[in-house]
Amino acid sequence: MRPGSGRTVGVSGNGKGSELLEFEEADNLGDEWEEVDVSETDADRVAKERDREFLSFRERITDADQFKVEGAVFDDATLAAIYTLVQHGHIDAFGGPISTGKEANVFLADGPDGEVAVKIYRINASDFKHMREYLEGDPRFSGLGSDKKAVVLAWTRKELANLRRARKASVRVPEPVAAERNVLVMDFLGTDGERAKRLGEVRLENPETAYEVVAEYARRLYRAGLIHGDLSEYNVVVHDSALYVIDLGQAVTVHHPNSRDFLERDCRNVAKFFSRQGLGIDATGGDLLEFVTEPEADPS
Numbered sequence: 001m002r003p004g005s006g007r008t009v010g011v012s013g014n015g016k017g018s019e020l021l022e023f024e025e026a027d028n029l030g031d032e033w034e035e036v037d038v039s040e041t042d043a044d045r046v047a048k049e050r051d052r053e054f055l056s057f058r059e060r061i062t063d064a065d066q067f068k069v070e071g072a073v074f075d076d077a078t079l080a081a082i083y084t085l086v087q088h089g090h091i092d093a094f095g096g097p098i099s100t101g102k103e104a105n106v107f108l109a110d111g112p113d114g115e116v117a118v119k120i121y122r123i124n125a126s127d128f129k130h131m132r133e134y135l136e137g138d139p140r141f142s143g144l145g146s147d148k149k150a151v152v153l154a155w156t157r158k159e160l161a162n163l164r165r166a167r168k169a170s171v172r173v174p175e176p177v178a179a180e181r182n183v184l185v186m187d188f189l190g191t192d193g194e195r196a197k198r199l200g201e202v203r204l205e206n207p208e209t210a211y212e213v214v215a216e217y218a219r220r221l222y223r224a225g226l227i228h229g230d231l232s233e234y235n236v237v238v239h240d241s242a243l244y245v246i247d248l249g250q251a252v253t254v255h256h257p258n259s260r261d262f263l264e265r266d267c268r269n270v271a272k273f274f275s276r277q278g279l280g281i282d283a284t285g286g287d288l289l290e291f292v293t294e295p296e297a298d299p300s
């Protein structure tokens, strides 16, 4: 089955209308990398100065049950980054853990406008080699060297920039709120503290439509110069009867030397998942790849 043929799917915009325009526009694809600044952050300074207020905050947060249960041991600079986000008004209170992954812990938290998700990349635990695969060969990251901290900090900024770009391209993603050092705050997808389920965790009533939506998202990302790089049933969630793409840290621009391989793998993984749903989909992902990379019709 070829996606996008026939009826249209409900993926127009992200339901938030004009907010899409709030983000700064990059002039050219890839320009947002220029923003990546891995010099010492406020959080590093706070951690070094260890002022009294920070020390008491650190004590409270490291005593909090959710951090103990998760065995999440964050260094002072990470705690200072959380502290800075609290001071800037992005986080009011911490809730429980949502996920403990290979590279990051995700927590539920209260923000000024409701629930937010706080994704904390662990600098020491991060699979540094894997991250480098996505950064290497990209001239915009050539100055980064092999400093682990700098790579993880760049990764966090990259996820924020990718979320913004995806939103601008009318792909539903969690709205990014702020990033500080290795900590990213975004809208929480879920209801009453219960995270939205991943595509692989639900029984799809209408797998054809879901496939068309994911295909359309991949195409919109591609047309906005982005390749997700880890697109699968694990990184698409169902929220408010709509599909959202998450986990854009590894997403690369089309300039990346391996971008074609990443795109082919994404198409293969998505096709494999949907062919398991009994759809007559080419599981090698060839059709999907063709759909995603189809040149845009000339508007004139």
Ligand SMILES: Nc1ncnc2c1ncn2[C@@H]1O[C@H](COP(=O)(O)OP(=O)(O)OP(=O)(O)O)[C@@H](O)[C@H]1O
Binding pocket: 098, 099, 100, 101, 102, 103, 104, 106, 117, 119, 174, 186, 187, 188, 189, 190, 195, 196, 198, 234, 235, 246, 247, 248
């Ligand atoms: N904004 C969000 N709202 C609700 N849940 C979220 C949000 N972001 C992440 N999650 C949940 O946390 C999980 C892990 O997040 P994410 O995929 O971004 O991190 P990851 O580094 O890939 O983790 P892993 O190594 O487990 O794949 C997701 O599968 C999802 O269930």
Ligand SMILES: [Mg+2]
Binding pocket: 234, 235, 247
């Ligand atoms: Mg993930």
